[in-house]
Amino acid sequence: xxxxxxxxNERVRDGNARVVTADDMPGIVAELGEEQALREVDVVTxxxxxxxxxxxxxxxxxxxxxxxxxxxxWLNDVEAYGGLAAVDTYIGATQQSTTRVDQYGGAHVIExxxxxxxxxxxxxxxxxxxxxxxxxxxxxxxxHLNQAIMCNPRNAYQRYNAAIxxxxxxxxxxxxxxxxxxxxxxxSGAGVLNPLSNDPKLRMIGSxxxxxxxxxxxxxxxxxxxxSPAGGYGTLMVTxxxxxxxxxxxxxxxxxxxxxxxxxxxxxxxxxxDLDVVRSTAVRDEDISVDLLDYGVPSRxxxxxxxxxxxxxxxxxxxxxxxxIRTSSLSSYRKAKDVARTLKSWVEQGKMTLVLPTRxxxxxxxxxxxxxxxxxxxxxxIMDKRVVSVGETEEIRAAAQKLLKGETNHLPVINNxxxxxxxxxxxxxxxAVANPGKATLVRDIMKKxxxxxxxxxxxxxxxxxxxxxxxxxxxxxDKDMHVVAxxxxxxxxxxxxxxxxx
Amino acid sequence: MKLLVNFSRKAGQKPIIAQVVxxxxxxxxxxxxxxxxxxxxxxxxxxxxxxxxxxxKMASLGATVRVLEHGxxxxxxxxxxxxxxxxxxxxxxxxxDDQWAVRVREGRCVLCGRCMDACPHHALYHKEDI
Numbered sequence: 001x002x003x004x005x006x007x008x009n010e011r012v013r014d015g016n017a018r019v020v021t022a023d024d025m026p027g028i029v030a031e032l033g034e035e036q037a038l039r040e041v042d043v044v045t046x047x048x049x050x051x052x053x054x055x056x057x058x059x060x061x062x063x064x065x066x067x068x069x070x071x072x073x074w075l076n077d078v079e080a081y082g083g084l085a086a087v088d089t090y091i092g093a094t095q096q097s098t099t100r101v102d103q104y105g106g107a108h109v110i111e112x113x114x115x116x117x118x119x120x121x122x123x124x125x126x127x128x129x130x131x132x133x134x135x136x137x138x139x140x141x142x143x144h145l146n147q148a149i150m151c152n153p154r155n156a157y158q159r160y161n162a163a164i165x166x167x168x169x170x171x172x173x174x175x176x177x178x179x180x181x182x183x184x185x186x187x188s189g190a191g192v193l194n195p196l197s198n199d200p201k202l203r204m205i206g207s208x209x210x211x212x213x214x215x216x217x218x219x220x221x222x223x224x225x226x227x228s229p230a231g232g233y234g235t236l237m238v239t240x241x242x243x244x245x246x247x248x249x250x251x252x253x254x255x256x257x258x259x260x261x262x263x264x265x266x267x268x269x270x271x272x273x274d275l276d277v278v279r280s281t282a283v284r285d286e287d288i289s290v291d292l293l294d295y296g297v298p299s300r301x302x303x304x305x306x307x308x309x310x311x312x313x314x315x316x317x318x319x320x321x322x323x324x325i326r327t328s329s330l331s332s333y334r335k336a337k338d339v340a341r342t343l344k345s346w347v348e349q350g351k352m353t354l355v356l357p358t359r360x361x362x363x364x365x366x367x368x369x370x371x372x373x374x375x376x377x378x379x380x381x382i383m384d385k386r387v388v389s390v391g392e393t394e395e396i397r398a399a400a401q402k403l404l405k406g407e408t409n410h411l412p413v414i415n416n417x418x419x420x421x422x423x424x425x426x427x428x429x430x431x432a433v434a435n436p437g438k439a440t441l442v443r444d445i446m447k448k449x450x451x452x453x454x455x456x457x458x459x460x461x462x463x464x465x466x467x468x469x470x471x472x473x474x475x476x477x478d479k480d481m482h483v484v485a486x487x488x489x490x491x492x493x494x495x496x497x498x499x500x501x502x
Numbered sequence: 503m504k505l506l507v508n509f510s511r512k513a514g515q516k517p518i519i520a521q522v523v524x525x526x527x528x529x530x531x532x533x534x535x536x537x538x539x540x541x542x543x544x545x546x547x548x549x550x551x552x553x554x555x556x557x558x559k560m561a562s563l564g565a566t567v568r569v570l571e572h573g574x575x576x577x578x579x580x581x582x583x584x585x586x587x588x589x590x591x592x593x594x595x596x597x598x599d600d601q602w603a604v605r606v607r608e609g610r611c612v613l614c615g616r617c618m619d620a621c622p623h624h625a626l627y628h629k630e631d632i
Contacts, residue, residue: 049582050584051622172619176586176590176620176622177586177590177616177619177620179589179590184589184590185589186586186589251582251623253622253623254622254624255622256619256620261622263582263584263622263623316588316597316598326588326589327588327589328584328585328586328587328588328589328590328620329584329585329586329588330584330585330586330622331584332582332583332584332585332602333583333585333598333602334583334601334602334603335582335583337602
């Protein structure tokens with residue numbers, strides 16, 4: 001059996017359509033069976049509400065007198081794009097204020113406009129014959145703009161990996177605050193209610209499909225950036241009229257230590273035209289798995305601790321190696337339900353009819369990593385290969401002589417097998433000399449916890465280590481802990497002017 | 503009842519809390535304490551009926567004592583009920599109710615402030631901050 005979109009829309013217009021939210025669909029299918037569910041249910045509404053960093057809006061301000069062709073533009077001190085000519089701009093949600101940094105950004109400008117607040121526009125231009133004006137400052141309300149069109153390049157992620165932190169310090173990430181030593185788990189996404197998870201083959205969701213966007217009736221433009229549905233990580237580019245949006249579903253936020261982001265409510269109605277739609281909308285939280293990634297590893301390829309599904313994540317506790325770890329959602333499930341319910345009422349009241357995609361999205365796409373023609377500097381590009389080390393059983397005096405002779409402030413300490421076991425600095429030795437005690441050997445005064453790097457480590461990561469530990473040098477070791485070089489703050493000077501490229 | 507006790511430099515040398523416990527017999531639960539060489543602050547929990555005697559004794563030993571009326575407060579107009587606060591709180595102050603709304607068990611709060619950093623929407627604050 002099949003049901004045509006026209007039949008469904010006829011029922012919507014007559015106010016007779018049976019509309020259910022996606023979280024109710026698994027139960028309905030279990031109770032009625034697939035065939036009966038197809039007969040009875042016309043539309044399934046989905047919803048999600050969470051941080052969607054890749055969001056923003058186009059504005060047209062209308063022309064000033066005399067007119068200006070704006071080249072650099074700020075809204076409440078948040079820079080907006082100045083390459084769209086005359087009085088158009090695009091403001092990105094994560095762009096931060098030049099004055100209030102991470103406490104205010106593009107997302108806040110968008111929310112303030114929607115909330116009816118006044119926003120200050122400042123712009124500059126070099127002035128032309130046709131656009132003589134060079135500067136402008138004016139306070140604007142949303143109603144003063146000709147257009148305020150939200151257009152978000154990457155929204156409504158199908159699912160998102162969960163995060164954990166195995167290091168011994170707190171991490172501040174776009175996945176929120178991650179406590180040390182696997183102290184908590186954070187996740188994002190609406191699971192059973194997520195739009196793309198209810199249509200993973202992208203049969204009903206595609207270009208031109210009407211959606212709920214921030215409280216307005218918006219539309220799917222097409223595939224989102226980084227769209228990767230082959231691996232279960234589809235995204236959507238969406239658009240909607242900001243003037244019809246509500247602050248209830250558009251909220252600026254700051255992830256501490258990461259920056260500004262925008263929480264968006266997005267929902268999509270899915271017409272139940274055939275059994276495949278019944279099956280895909282019967283998806284449950286426990287059917288949707290994501291990787292739990294260790295954000296303690298500062299790499300694109302973060303190690304997966306285990307797979308977790310949304311039922312586990314939402315239960316509040318996830319077990320890892322026999323230990324129960326508490327979870328935090330960063331997206332709001334209550335708001336996601338609110339979006340799906342509001343969308344349900346729109347369809348029930350005939351305010352929104354359904355449309356099949358005018359252009360299908362490719363369900364086989366897989367996003368590629370960046371092609372890097374020039375790799376960033378690695379430790380081996382700038383490290384100092386002249387290593388002066390000292391044995392752990394040598395006398396402190398011998399270490400002092402080596403420091404002087406080697407013109408260095410840091411001496412890696414090695415054991416009889418030539419492996420790194422500690423480090424001594426001029427400070428440690430001065431202290432030992434100034435306060436002579438029982439210590440006579442290097443191993444008595446060395447620091448045993450040594451921060452190290454490797455030849456292949458990107459310099460940016462090594463610099464983070466130096467900063468974090470407030471040190472100015474560290475040994476470069478191989479996998480067996482032989483010291484192959486030293487990396488000191490002085491070596492970082494080689495980065496200036498690209499000298500590391502040779 | 504929670505009391506916020508501040509020790510001055512001079513009093514910092516003396517074992518005030520221990521002395522109060524000894525002299526009053528009230529069992530004091532120290533929930534949070536920052537004490538360095540010059541000053542100290544401790545958040546203590548005591549039975550309500552012992553409040554007066556503990557306060558007076560602490561004051562006589564040179565500490566300043568303030569009754570803590572409120573724990574962390576949730577601003578419902580800013581909160582979107584995400585739950586970012588839930589897993590970072592060391593005292594399990596926050597939970598999601600059956601409607602998936604964030605709820606606060608204020609009495610458990612020791613005002614460590616960690617949730618304020620974790621909240622993406624600046625929806626959590628101390629009463630004293632406003």
